[in-house]
Amino acid sequence: MPSATFRFGPALLLASLTAGASCTFFPNPAAAAVAAGDALTLDRITPDTDSAALTDLPLEQLLEVAVVRTASRLPQPISDAPSAVVVLTATEIREYGWRTLGDALATLPGLYVTSDRNYSYLGARGFSRPGDYDSRFLLLIDGYRTNDSVYDQAAIGTEALLDLDLVDRIEYVPGPGAAVYGSNAFFGVINVITRQGRDLAGPQAAVAVGSHGERKARFSYGWNDGDGRDLLVSATDAHRRGQDLYYPEFDTPAQNGGVARRLDYDRSRNLFIKASTGDLTVSAAHSERTKGVPTGSFGAVFNAPNQTRDAQSFVNTSYQRRLSDGVALGGQAYWGRYDYEGVGTYPGDPPTTNVDGDRAIWWGGDLHATFTQLARQKIVIGMDVRRDARRNQYNFDIDPYTQYMDDKRTGDRRGVYFEDEIRLPAGFLLNLGARYDNDNVTGGHFNPRIALNYALTPRSTAKLIYGTAYRAPNAYELYYSVPGEAGQLPNPDLRAERISTRELVLDHAYAKAGRVTLSVFQYAVRDLISLTTEPESGAFIYRNLDRIRTVGAELSVVHHFARGARLRASYAWHRAQDATTGERLDNSPSQLAKVNLTTPVLREDIRLGSEMQCTSGRLTANAATGGACVANVTLSSTRVIPRAMVSLSLYNAFDKKYADPAGPAFVQEALQRQSRTLRAKLAYEF
Numbered sequence: 001m002p003s004a005t006f007r008f009g010p011a012l013l014l015a016s017l018t019a020g021a022s023c024t025f026f027p028n029p030a031a032a033a034v035a036a037g038d039a040l041t042l043d044r045i046t047p048d049t050d051s052a053a054l055t056d057l058p059l060e061q062l063l064e065v066a067v068v069r070t071a072s073r074l075p076q077p078i079s080d081a082p083s084a085v086v087v088l089t090a091t092e093i094r095e096y097g098w099r100t101l102g103d104a105l106a107t108l109p110g111l112y113v114t115s116d117r118n119y120s121y122l123g124a125r126g127f128s129r130p131g132d133y134d135s136r137f138l139l140l141i142d143g144y145r146t147n148d149s150v151y152d153q154a155a156i157g158t159e160a161l162l163d164l165d166l167v168d169r170i171e172y173v174p175g176p177g178a179a180v181y182g183s184n185a186f187f188g189v190i191n192v193i194t195r196q197g198r199d200l201a202g203p204q205a206a207v208a209v210g211s212h213g214e215r216k217a218r219f220s221y222g223w224n225d226g227d228g229r230d231l232l233v234s235a236t237d238a239h240r241r242g243q244d245l246y247y248p249e250f251d252t253p254a255q256n257g258g259v260a261r262r263l264d265y266d267r268s269r270n271l272f273i274k275a276s277t278g279d280l281t282v283s284a285a286h287s288e289r290t291k292g293v294p295t296g297s298f299g300a301v302f303n304a305p306n307q308t309r310d311a312q313s314f315v316n317t318s319y320q321r322r323l324s325d326g327v328a329l330g331g332q333a334y335w336g337r338y339d340y341e342g343v344g345t346y347p348g349d350p351p352t353t354n355v356d357g358d359r360a361i362w363w364g365g366d367l368h369a370t371f372t373q374l375a376r377q378k379i380v381i382g383m384d385v386r387r388d389a390r391r392n393q394y395n396f397d398i399d400p401y402t403q404y405m406d407d408k409r410t411g412d413r414r415g416v417y418f419e420d421e422i423r424l425p426a427g428f429l430l431n432l433g434a435r436y437d438n439d440n441v442t443g444g445h446f447n448p449r450i451a452l453n454y455a456l457t458p459r460s461t462a463k464l465i466y467g468t469a470y471r472a473p474n475a476y477e478l479y480y481s482v483p484g485e486a487g488q489l490p491n492p493d494l495r496a497e498r499i500s501t502r503e504l505v506l507d508h509a510y511a512k513a514g515r516v517t518l519s520v521f522q523y524a525v526r527d528l529i530s531l532t533t534e535p536e537s538g539a540f541i542y543r544n545l546d547r548i549r550t551v552g553a554e555l556s557v558v559h560h561f562a563r564g565a566r567l568r569a570s571y572a573w574h575r576a577q578d579a580t581t582g583e584r585l586d587n588s589p590s591q592l593a594k595v596n597l598t599t600p601v602l603r604e605d606i607r608l609g610s611e612m613q614c615t616s617g618r619l620t621a622n623a624a625t626g627g628a629c630v631a632n633v634t635l636s637s638t639r640v641i642p643r644a645m646v647s648l649s650l651y652n653a654f655d656k657k658y659a660d661p662a663g664p665a666f667v668q669e670a671l672q673r674q675s676r677t678l679r680a681k682l683a684y685e686f
Contacts, residue, residue: 072419079507082451083175086174090168093167094647110552112592114587115674116666119159120156120157124187125187125554126588127550132531136471139192141161142281149411150358151475152474158291161314162270165236167193170192175521178445178447179417179434182445186499194272195222196230196276197232199222202686203220205217208679208682209680211678211679213242216236216238232272232273235271236271242264245260245263255303263305281319284313287310290307295671296666298344306345314337315335316332317332342357364386367384380418381417386412386413390408391408411440413440414437429452433448460506460509467501479492489540495544501523514559528545547578550574552575565598565600568597571591573591586661589618593613594614596609605639609635609636610632618660620669630656633653634647634648645683646682649679651678653676
């Protein structure tokens with residue numbers, strides 16, 4: 001019988017609550033300053049300030065750019081945020097040639113990305129579990145929460161809703177964020193801030209070609225009337241033929257000698273619209289992707305047509321209004337949909353085609369007030385609700401038609417939250433946050449966060465942070481049920497998993513050239529939901545099994561050189577282990593080292609962006625992968641061709657052979673990553 005668990009890792013609808021919805025209560029003097037030709041200074045920066053304006057700032061001011069409601073729903077300099085926040089800009093996206101959100105996140109301290117040739121998965125501080133579909137990260141687009149109502153997955157690969165060319169900046173807040181956002185903000189919160197129509201000011205077309213049949217085309221249009229009305233419309237179409245892949249585990253004559261031919265293809269389309277007038281912003285997106293699956297996972301026939309299809313949509317409306325000098329009110333209403341379908345070929349005589357999928361629809365809203373009338377305090381009080389109107393899962397064989405699952409569910413979530421930033425005497429800053437959530441499956445959850453910042457010197461800050469978070473089990477973990485040896489059993493008795501964290505952050509801005517940040521942390525996880533195998537039937541099942549303890553440290557450096565070069569480097573050491581047995585976790589690198597350097601070549605408008613990412617060895621189920629260092633290089637220019645940006649990128653420049661640990665659904669212990677690829681890109685403004 002074919003496996004019902006043909007799902008290789010569905011695509012998330014990106015998670016969140018409207019970008020800038022609480023921050024844009026404040027005027028945007030930066031935009032006014034730029035329009036008037038005035039110099040942009042730190043006191044004029046707001047969350048709406050675009051990356052182009054920010055790149056003109058001196059580094060010591062750039063490194064204190066306000067954080068858009070990601071860390072605490074308040075506009076804060078990074079030095080005041082209750083976390084070791086990292087910001088990536090559109091300039092870096094262009095100069096390093098990042099193609100997906102996963103490419104960008106993989107450069108950040110403590111993060112690493114794995115791939116199963118279908119979806120990409122994010123690990124943090126030594127933690128990335130097999131069978132986990134990125135549900136422990138909260139992913140926001142402009143602050144809009146779109147975690148789907150079945151898998152709760154964060155989409156960071158080609159299945160994502162957004163073309164990376166439309167991103168103005170990415171803000172990453174490591175650590176638990178449940179005191180601000182509730183479930184899924186377990187290991188961190190990612191907020192992707194999109195560009196505005198004024199950033200394009202007319203039509204723009206982009207094309208890219210690359211190795212293994214890569215083709216991509218994008219057309220965007222931006223408009224701004226200078227009087228508060230703004231529009232951005234963009235559509236993208238991408239195709240990739242992929243390469244033939246060899247897996248020795250399937251090296252038999254009946255399985256084509258272990259070679260999967262023409263099965264690594266990737267086809268996607270994206271549409272994004274964002275319109276604003278005054279205090280009202282409406283955004284909508286739709287994406288579709290079809291991905292060939294060449295790995296023979298979940299018991300599928302190797303070298304046979306196996307694929308997944310994802311379709312995601314959302315509409316989000318946000319409104320904010322200042323009621324007085326010290327009080328502002330904001331809110332949002334949203335609707336989202338996600339459809340997944342996996343079509344696989346399974347053993348039989350003749351082989352059977354199985355269809356596995358879900359249909360998810362949800363809607364919700366948020367209402368919050370921001371109070372700034374007190375001299376030394378900023379307070380946010382709010383509530384949000386969400387209705388999971390459809391959490392349906394199904395599985396059937398096509399011929400002869402046999403239905404194995406037709407599960408229909410609904411769900412509800414609601415939460416109230418409180419944030420208070422208190423500026424104390426003697427250089428202390430206290431951040432207090434608390435949130436109470438209730439859902440129809442796991443009941444109520446209370447999560448606090450306390451952060452005490454101390455200004456050691458005008459350029460040095462120490463942060464002592466304590467927080468907790470939870471993640472409610474998703475519908476896939478709770479209810480997915482298909483019989484058979486490679487099938488899966490439901491477990492409606494799953495409890496929410498919990499984490500408590502302690503972290504010390506030391507941050508120092510030296511001279512006018514850069515910043516050094518050191519984080520030392522301890523995580524304790526209980527009731528961790530893990531994918532296991534039932535001994536009697538051999539079927540998969542999710543259980544609350546593990547208690548995990550993690551300790552580690554991360555050191556990062558940002559430096560600007562006098563002649564225009566920019567360096568960002570980090571080193572991370574983690575020790576993630578089972579708290580009961582003391583055994584090291586699978587797919588948990590103990591060390592990560594990263595260097596990103598962009599520098600002018602011959603002249604300022606021609607830049608060379610190079611990056612090196614080194615990962616130590618990781619355990620698999622029965623063995624281990626070796627460590628690897630992978631280098632990427634991008635040469636780009638914004639002026640070689642008038643009104644155009646051109647780039648040439650070489651990924652895995654030294655053709656390093658390396659692999660990621662595979663989960664229990666794979667015959668392979670590890671899956672080979674992408675070999676060297678080349679891509680050329682041209683973006684032209686009309």
